[in-house]
Amino acid sequence: MNRRHFFTTAAAFACAPQLRAAEHDLVIHGGRVIDPGRKIDALLDVAVRGGRIAAVRAGISASSAAQAIDARGQIVVPGLVDIHLHARDAQLAPPEILSTGVTTMVDAGSRGADNVDQLIDIARNAPNRMRILLNIARLGNNPGGRGEFLDSLEPADVAKARAAIQKHRQWIVGIKARLSRGVSAERDLDVLRRAVQAAGPLPIMIHIGDTNSPLPQVLALLRKGDIVTHMYAPTQHGIMDANGQVLPEVRLARRRGVRFDFGNGLNEHWSWEVAESGLKQGFPPDTITSDLVYQAGADQVFDLPTVLSKFLQMGMPLSQVLACATSSAAATFRDLSSYGSLRPGAPADISVLELTQGNFEFVDNYKGKRLGTQKLVARAVVAGGKRVA
Numbered sequence: 001m002n003r004r005h006f007f008t009t010a011a012a013f014a015c016a017p018q019l020r021a022a023e024h025d026l027v028i029h030g031g032r033v034i035d036p037g038r039k040i041d042a043l044l045d046v047a048v049r050g051g052r053i054a055a056v057r058a059g060i061s062a063s064s065a066a067q068a069i070d071a072r073g074q075i076v077v078p079g080l081v082d083i084h085l086h087a088r089d090a091q092l093a094p095p096e097i098l099s100t101g102v103t104t105m106v107d108a109g110s111r112g113a114d115n116v117d118q119l120i121d122i123a124r125n126a127p128n129r130m131r132i133l134l135n136i137a138r139l140g141n142n143p144g145g146r147g148e149f150l151d152s153l154e155p156a157d158v159a160k161a162r163a164a165i166q167k168h169r170q171w172i173v174g175i176k177a178r179l180s181r182g183v184s185a186e187r188d189l190d191v192l193r194r195a196v197q198a199a200g201p202l203p204i205m206i207h208i209g210d211t212n213s214p215l216p217q218v219l220a221l222l223r224k225g226d227i228v229t230h231m232y233a234p235t236q237h238g239i240m241d242a243n244g245q246v247l248p249e250v251r252l253a254r255r256r257g258v259r260f261d262f263g264n265g266l267n268e269h270w271s272w273e274v275a276e277s278g279l280k281q282g283f284p285p286d287t288i289t290s291d292l293v294y295q296a297g298a299d300q301v302f303d304l305p306t307v308l309s310k311f312l313q314m315g316m317p318l319s320q321v322l323a324c325a326t327s328s329a330a331a332t333f334r335d336l337s338s339y340g341s342l343r344p345g346a347p348a349d350i351s352v353l354e355l356t357q358g359n360f361e362f363v364d365n366y367k368g369k370r371l372g373t374q375k376l377v378a379r380a381v382v383a384g385g386k387r388v389a
């Protein structure tokens with residue numbers, strides 16, 4: 001190439017707008033941006049570059065980006081974080097969960113030390129960020145089978161759980177223990193002690209409702225950062241006393257840093273009455289989660305935005321509901337602390353939700369129904385800076 005030809009070509013490049021390097025990879029423009037962790041709720045644009053949030057402000061030109069999403073009339077939030085679901089079923093593929101706006105998820109106890117490899121394969125191949133709470137039972141949840149500890153405490157193998165954590169530290173973020181009588185019989189406190197031993201500095205999530213021991217005895221063994229799921233279970237030894245008042249020990253546990261998770265699920269995990277009473281008494285969840293399993297995709301739960309909508313129906317403000325599935329959820333685990341936020345520099349995981357208006361029926365675990373007029377629906381999802389098809 002001679003010198004003259006070079007300059008002509010360079011000039012041609014400079015003039016052709018389609019060949020100019022875009023300032024941003026993606027701009028989501030015109031939406032109502034709600035970033036609960038930073039107390040932002042305003043009409044703003046979000047720019048993404050190199051897989052990270054580049055800017056959140058008004059007036060970012062859509063033409064400055066290689067790709068644009070028109071979010072007018074919609075809500076732009078950090079990618080949703082569901083810290084209690086089950087991704088073990090082949091029929092419930094992570095891409096499908098991602099399409100509902102969940103860019104980060106934690107499988108809560110589907111597998112234990114003896115069979116966690118299968119789940120780690122799923123996590124490795126998932127297009128969303130997936131982490132694992134290892135079940136203290138070495139074979140994990142045993143759906144449809146006998147409870148993990150009905151016969152003996154033997155499946156709660158501390159050494160095996162510790163070895164699995166050590167080997168898979170980048171995937172395992174804590175320990176899960178199911179303490180209901182159908183799982184742990186009268187061994188709930190022993191199972192819990194073993195879970196704490198296995199977890200070391202990592203948090204544990206316990207599943208309550210119909211435990212053998214009163215909740216205050218269970219809570220006494222929990223540490224700051226540990227998580228109680230199925231907080232609104234109406235079965236025996238829940239968070240309330242016989243008169244329906246939140247127990248003082250439960251409030252005390254929250255004050256010293258124990259976290260309370262919703263965990264929708266399918267069976268005996270919550271009723272409208274307990275949830276509404278808890279909210280009315282000033283005891284809302286720290287995290288709202290689906291406890292999704294394959295069957296729940298078509299029954300009661302459907303997806304995380306639907307579960308969040310149930311709290312809108314119960315009168316919780318939108319920004320607080322969203323915090324329970326973004327900033328507060330991400331804060332549960334140190335490994336997830338960079339997610340759940342639209343702060344510049346954060347990984348560009350973003351969900352565009354629509355708050356649809358109409359008449360919607362929502363269901364609890366006892367076939368109780370409530371009618372709502374608003375329902376959140378995922379309209380677009382960005383994971384690691386890339387729009388998901």
Ligand SMILES: [Zn+2]
Nearest residue numbers: 084085108291
């Ligand atoms: Zn669960």
